[in-house]
Amino acid sequence: MARFNHKYHSSSTKLVFLTSCAGLLGAALIADFLWTSSYSSAGSAYLSVASNWALEKSGIIAVPNATAKTDDKREDVKGRKERTPERFLSATFADLPAPELQWEEMPPAPVPRLDGASIQIKNLLYVFAGYRTLDYVHSHVDIYNFTSNTWGGRFDMPKEMGHSHLGVVTDGRYIYVVSGQYGPQCRGPTSHTFVLDTETKKWRSMPPLPAPRYSPATQLWRGRLHVMGGSKENRHTPGLEHWSIAVKDGKVLEKQWRTEVPIPRGGPHRACVVANDKLFIIGGQEGDFMAKPGSPIFKCSRRHEVVYGDVYMLDDEMKWKVLPPMPKPNSHIECAWVIVNNSIIITGGTTEKHPVNKRMILVGEVFQFHLDSQTWSVIGKLPFRVKTALAGFWDGWLYFTSGQRDRGPDNPQPRKVIGDMWRTKLSL
Numbered sequence: 001m002a003r004f005n006h007k008y009h010s011s012s013t014k015l016v017f018l019t020s021c022a023g024l025l026g027a028a029l030i031a032d033f034l035w036t037s038s039y040s041s042a043g044s045a046y047l048s049v050a051s052n053w054a055l056e057k058s059g060i061i062a063v064p065n066a067t068a069k070t071d072d073k074r075e076d077v078k079g080r081k082e083r084t085p086e087r088f089l090s091a092t093f094a095d096l097p098a099p100e101l102q103w104e105e106m107p108p109a110p111v112p113r114l115d116g117a118s119i120q121i122k123n124l125l126y127v128f129a130g131y132r133t134l135d136y137v138h139s140h141v142d143i144y145n146f147t148s149n150t151w152g153g154r155f156d157m158p159k160e161m162g163h164s165h166l167g168v169v170t171d172g173r174y175i176y177v178v179s180g181q182y183g184p185q186c187r188g189p190t191s192h193t194f195v196l197d198t199e200t201k202k203w204r205s206m207p208p209l210p211a212p213r214y215s216p217a218t219q220l221w222r223g224r225l226h227v228m229g230g231s232k233e234n235r236h237t238p239g240l241e242h243w244s245i246a247v248k249d250g251k252v253l254e255k256q257w258r259t260e261v262p263i264p265r266g267g268p269h270r271a272c273v274v275a276n277d278k279l280f281i282i283g284g285q286e287g288d289f290m291a292k293p294g295s296p297i298f299k300c301s302r303r304h305e306v307v308y309g310d311v312y313m314l315d316d317e318m319k320w321k322v323l324p325p326m327p328k329p330n331s332h333i334e335c336a337w338v339i340v341n342n343s344i345i346i347t348g349g350t351t352e353k354h355p356v357n358k359r360m361i362l363v364g365e366v367f368q369f370h371l372d373s374q375t376w377s378v379i380g381k382l383p384f385r386v387k388t389a390l391a392g393f394w395d396g397w398l399y400f401t402s403g404q405r406d407r408g409p410d411n412p413q414p415r416k417v418i419g420d421m422w423r424t425k426l427s428l
Helices: 002-058 077-082
Strands: 060-064 086-090 103-106 117-121 124-128 131-133 140-145 150-156 167-170 174-178 193-197 202-206 217-221 224-228 242-248 271-275 278-282 311-314 320-323 337-340 343-351 361-370 375-381 390-394 397-408 411-425
Touching (some): 117 174, 124 390, 174 217, 174 224, 217 278, 337 390, 343 390, 343 397, 361 397
Parallel strands (some): 167 217
Antiparallel strands (some): 060 086, 103 411, 124 140, 140 150, 167 174, 174 193, 193 202, 271 278, 337 343, 343 361, 361 375, 361 411, 390 397
């Protein structure tokens, strides 16, 4: 028994000793872990705050890495493995903060159209041409009545007229239609010009431009029809040329176009506005898709594009003045503007391409340019991002229709060509 007690006591002592050592070792490990965690958490918190501050100051935002195809439910496994959780991108590619607007959906246009054109005369919005798909273009005009909120009065365009990327402007009765792309895909521009009498629905041809232009900036100013910029015959090379011709009541008063002071920066898809007897050129881009070499159908092939937010004004001395740029680079806005309460309102567009996947990024903001102060503000959001929207304003309502909308709230890339019509009440 005594021997048994001795063994038991010896074993017990060893067990206590080992347990104590293990306890001390565990306590040390736990303390070390807690200290490390505490230091790591504090360091991470500090780095997070510092990084956020630095990013805020530098205009950089963190966004998900959008490399997967969102229009395919099956995600690419290899791409998913190679993706990083997020990338830091310029704030240019994100939606700008803006108040929410209450949008109301109206009767859609008879056909969807992309890169069409529009002109408002009183309570009527004339909507021209445009792509339905890359392989099909429209060659007619639809009319929307803002008073009855109905579509009607469809009629055809001349067979020689361009089918997209037109330059259009009105004097209140006559609509002047200049140049544009003839045919689907990425065919080249035409030099043909026409005038429409909206009361008789009859067309007349006018002297052709000195050279074909794709999506030129077009306006009536001081008795002359001005045509500027756009892209040259290959659709890609920016044109700086500026021509004008005297017109009155739908008739051309001169035999040929006159050369004017070139614009500071060429390119297509820009807004061209006359307000307070000044001529404004807003936004646009340099470069565009071109026809694939040797393609019998002129299949579109991507080329490098630079989108900008430059604003220029032609003054009394026929000199271009540089004004404050848009809040973000913006293109595809040639018919997306209206004039309201001494300001220019612009809806949607496209901004610089995504720097990683090079996809086009659509714009979902509504911008206001104050003509008195020559300053910009963001006054609201569209119901979705959209490019080449066709805008109108009537009885306090801002309308837009057609264009190409985004893939969803979290994906600003273009997808569906639409004919939707929306409106919101503006209180400026």
